[in-house]
Amino acid sequence: MIDAAPDATHTTPTGNRMTLVRSMRTSVFVAVVIAVLDQMSKAWALRDLVDGRVIHVIWTLQFNLTYNRGMAFSRGTGVGPIIGVIGLVVVVMLLLSLRRADNVLTRLATGLIIGGAMGNILDRLFRDSGWMRGAVIDFIDFQWWPVFNVADMAIMIGAATMIVAMLKYNSQIERTDGH
Structure with a gap:
């Protein structure tokens, strides 16, 4: 069986490292921007x-200050510490998953989710x-x-973008495989 030549970015450890750095740079930049915007809006x-x-x-849009000690959409009041720990675990898992993020849409979505999670984790x-x-x-x-914030918007938009990226990527794989 003849294997196709690997992608040039994956032929050496340095190539792998550069791909990882590129993936992380995009996602981390987006995450930092979102977390900063979220914290600035909350300070306001x-x-x-x-x-x-x-x-x-x-x-019906208004700005009205509320304090959410639960999880998304004010559910589960009192489980904030548990949600904080789960959020930190999710952020670490997403950062580790960036090694496989081979398209800009996935990197953008990951950055949005991480930034939103970090914004809310900082509050907790x-x-x-x-x-x-x-x-x-x-x-x-x-x-x-339910009342929400910039971090919540980033998480929801990031999740929707991740779904789009997965659907788009899977359809591209099916076309190249002949299915």
């Missing part, structure tokens, strides 16, 4: 939405009551949907 909310102040933006670690007892700051309120 904590400063300008105190004492029950609500800013009406348009239609350092806000309010102290180490691992903090609440996630939520303030984007449509009034007909």
